[in-house]
Amino acid sequence: MTTLATLPVVIPLIAGALALALGRNVTARRTIGLVASGASAAVATVLLVVVDTEGTIVVAVGGWAPPFGIELVADRFSALLLLASTVALFAVLVYAVSQRATDEDFRGFHAVYQILGAGVALALLTGDLFTMFVAFEIMLTASYVLLTHRADGTETRPAISYVVIGLVASALFLISIGLIYGVTGTVNLADLAVRLDDVDPGLRSGLGWLLFMVFGIKAAIFPLFFWLPDSYPVAPTPVTALFAGLLTKIGVYAIIRTQTLLFPSDEPSTFMLIIAGLTMVVGVLGAIAQTDIKRILSFHIVSQIGYMIMGLGFGTVAGVAAAIVFVVHQIIVKASLFLVGGLVEESEGTGAIDAVSGVARRSPIIAALFLPAALSLAGFPPFSGFVGKLALVEAGFASNAWIIVGVSLVASVLTLFSMTKIWAGVFWGVPNTTKPRITPRGMALATATLVAVSLVIAVAAEPIVSYAERAADDLLVERVVTASPERVAS
Amino acid sequence: MTWTIAITAGILFGAGTYLILQRLLSRIIVGLGLIAHAANLILLGSGGEPGEPPLLDEAGSGPYSDPLEQALVLTAIVITFGITAFLLALAYRSWSEQGSDEVEDDREDQRIARRREAEQ
Numbered sequence: 014m015t016t017l018a019t020l021p022v023v024i025p026l027i028a029g030a031l032a033l034a035l036g037r038n039v040t041a042r043r044t045i046g047l048v049a050s051g052a053s054a055a056v057a058t059v060l061l062v063v064v065d066t067e068g069t070i071v072v073a074v075g076g077w078a079p080p081f082g083i084e085l086v087a088d089r090f091s092a093l094l095l096l097a098s099t100v101a102l103f104a105v106l107v108y109a110v111s112q113r114a115t116d117e118d119f120r121g122f123h124a125v126y127q128i129l130g131a132g133v134a135l136a137l138l139t140g141d142l143f144t145m146f147v148a149f150e151i152m153l154t155a156s157y158v159l160l161t162h163r164a165d166g167t168e169t170r171p172a173i174s175y176v177v178i179g180l181v182a183s184a185l186f187l188i189s190i191g192l193i194y195g196v197t198g199t200v201n202l203a204d205l206a207v208r209l210d211d212v213d214p215g216l217r218s219g220l221g222w223l224l225f226m227v228f229g230i231k232a233a234i235f236p237l238f239f240w241l242p243d244s245y246p247v248a249p250t251p252v253t254a255l256f257a258g259l260l261t262k263i264g265v266y267a268i269i270r271t272q273t274l275l276f277p278s279d280e281p282s283t284f285m286l287i288i289a290g291l292t293m294v295v296g297v298l299g300a301i302a303q304t305d306i307k308r309i310l311s312f313h314i315v316s317q318i319g320y321m322i323m324g325l326g327f328g329t330v331a332g333v334a335a336a337i338v339f340v341v342h343q344i345i346v347k348a349s350l351f352l353v354g355g356l357v358e359e360s361e362g363t364g365a366i367d368a369v370s371g372v373a374r375r376s377p378i379i380a381a382l383f384l385p386a387a388l389s390l391a392g393f394p395p396f397s398g399f400v401g402k403l404a405l406v407e408a409g410f411a412s413n414a415w416i417i418v419g420v421s422l423v424a425s426v427l428t429l430f431s432m433t434k435i436w437a438g439v440f441w442g443v444p445n446t447t448k449p450r451i452t453p454r455g456m457a458l459a460t461a462t463l464v465a466v467s468l469v470i471a472v473a474a475e476p477i478v479s480y481a482e483r484a485a486d487d488l489l490v491e492r493v494v495t496a497s498p499e500r501v502a503s
Numbered sequence: 504m505t506w507t508i509a510i511t512a513g514i515l516f517g518a519g520t521y522l523i524l525q526r527l528l529s530r531i532i533v534g535l536g537l538i539a540h541a542a543n544l545i546l547l548g549s550g551g552e553p554g555e556p557p558l559l560d561e562a563g564s565g566p567y568s569d570p571l572e573q574a575l576v577l578t579a580i581v582i583t584f585g586i587t588a589f590l591l592a593l594a595y596r597s598w599s600e601q602g603s604d605e606v607e608d609d610r611e612d613q614r615i616a617r618r619r620e621a622e623q
Binding site for chain 1: 523528535538541542543545546547548549550551559571572575578579580582584586587589590593594597600601606607609611
């Protein structure tokens with residue numbers, strides 16, 4: 014039981030080391046990467062089932078009892094996000110391997126990729142604020158390498174701004190940890206939840222908003238999103254897809270985890286709802302102004318983060334549950350949309366809307382993959398985005414938050430508009446090139462897997478929503494992550 | 504003691520922020536280093552007043568220093584060191600490819616500037 018919760022971190026770390034050691038052989042590196050990612054996804058599935066039936070798993074690393082030692086905590090919330098992340102990691106890796114150039118040109122690709130996976134898993138599983146900082150650093154450092162590796166010429170600047178923003182955010186995170194430790198004398202999340210109750214309310218909310226800002230930079234909420242649409246599109250497709258699907262969502266996870274556990278509030282947070290509304294609207298307006306598929310999609314990442322913050326802002330079980338469903342849906346759909354964008358670039362040579370035309374006629378498969386993912390992003394029934402948005406809207410009605418619900422629906426319509434812009438520009442029309450068409454099978458298959466997973470989310474909406482409600486109930490009502498020694502299996 | 508740390512951290516922050524806003528990448532990197540130092544100082548200061556070394560032997564009379572935040576700072580220093588080395592390598596590549604250390608304008612800004620020139 015205890016090994017189960019450590020495996021998602023340990024497997025990718027070992028695989029990363031092996032991939033480095035066997036650096037000269039491409040096939041060996043690929044095998045290690047694929048096996049490790051597949052195994053992580055399998056472990057995450059088992060973990061989800063075990064956590065849902067038997068309750069939260071707490072592991073004291075090294076046998077040191079909390080709050081002094083580091084602990085790993087797998088509850089329903091982290092287990093669900095871990096499953097979605099590992100599935101996305103696996104599918105994107107299959108895509109990268111099929112694309113060949115990605116890992117043949119860059120010998121360290123598989124090692125860095127696995128380490129990024131380990132960082133993501135550790136960020137989701139840790140029960141300790143400082144370990145969360147370390148996990149973010151593991152994840153971000155791996156992402157710096159992946160982003161900057163191929164960047165040359167004009168691409169260096171966006172890559173540098175990504176690294177610099179990441180470092181400033183990390184410094185702020187460290188300061189927040191220092192201040193919180195100075196006030197409470199602990200960095201264990203469960204212990205903090207108890208000790209922060211004795212802290213002066215003004216100081217407490219100050220610390221809360223400081224952490225909100227730190228994770229807000231990572232999650233790209235308004236007005237801290239400016240680095241994202243600039244830097245993401247410069248990376249190779251699999252890397253961009255992975256960043257788009259995972260990294261900002263880990264920021265959202267950290268926001269939801271810390272706000273619900275450390276700074277709970279019984280009423281809707283007006284400030285958070287305003288931020289959410291601005292994030293949605295500014296993101297989607299930015300997307301409409303762009304003319305390149307990947308840049309459009311990058312602005313949509315920002316816009317969709319707003320919906321997750323909106324669910325959290327309601328402060329109710331229904332709201333947080335809806336946010337959780339939405340995060341899961343976004344991890345899958347965002348990654349698959351970027352993979353489709355990569356397929357268009359691979360087949361047509363560019364992703365600029367003006368330059369490409371008639372892809373639906375040239376490569377019907379790519380169009381068939383884009384359509385469900387795009388409609389899902391816009392929240393069209395019966396796709397997975399509809400499930401998440403319906404839950405959010407219902408939670409909004411229950412909280413009488415009419416304005417933000419209205420804003421979110423307007424942003425959805427604008428999202429649909431910007432998706433039709435891609436569809437009309439890229440997929441419709443007469444093909445304007447006579448190049449031989451390429452539809453790389455493995456890459457299309459990997460994309461199809463992710464699109465299929467998003468359809469599964471839509472079909473299995475009922476069990477997923479009720480699971481998310483149980484997870485949100487754990488977060489808000491039960492507040493189960495307590496550091497009492499008798500709950501620790503060591 | 505706490506005042507010294509707070510004032511030093513404030514000065515480091517100010518200098519670091521000033522350097523980050525410069526155009527030369529080498530200055531930005533130095534600025535990031537200063538900000539990281541400031542963050543580490545705050546973390547170190549969060550443990551309260553210094554005292555005798557803890558955990559060494561049981562004969563000490565106390566009060567002891569808090570060992571935890573020193574361990575945290577050590578971890579943070581190592582991470583900062585690694586990333587600064589990475590950034591320096593990146594700066595070197597940018598310099599050897601472009602012949603200058605200057606960070607260019609944002610792509611959107613360049614687009615807007617070009618459009619404005621065309622309109623005039």
